[in-house]
Amino acid sequence: MTETALPEPTPEQAALFARVRRMMLIASLTTAVAVAAVLVAVGYRLFRSEGSAGRAAAATEITATLPKNARIVSTAVAGDRLVVTLDVGGSTEIRTFDAQTLRPAGTLKFAREP
Known part of the structure; x- marks a missing residue:
């Protein structure tokens, strides 16, 4: 079988490829930061709700005194x-x-x- 030879890209094509790679890198980093922010927010909510559920489970007994009559x-x-x-x-x-x-x-x- 014969292999198809790919010609070398022209300088304009090489610049376009570099620009596309850079834009894809920026988009990937933005997506990763967004996913990390969502995971942090979900983890914070879970951690915070566990703490409040634990406090609510403890029974509290307080006697408040009222003024006479x-x-x-x-x-x-x-x-x-x-x-x-x-x-x-x-x-x-x-x-x-x-x-x-x-x-x-x-x-x-x-x-x-x-």
Whole structure:
């Protein structure tokens, strides 16, 4: 059998081949960086969700003391906060707690003008 001889590329063709190789290298590196970023993001999410699941499994027991003659009107969850509405002697008070740790996050008191 006879082999087909490939002629040497012209200088223009060689420059075109070099340019195509360079563009393919850039595209390959960009793809590799994108895939690595996705893998890092997925790994971070998995690691972070395992940590929060472990914390949620532990039972927490806290006793919150209320003012005298206070009663709980309502409770709600807003994002990562637990919201408790109290009626304290005729005035309304809202207390917020961190939903994960149940530590107090803030108090909002309402008073009537005289």
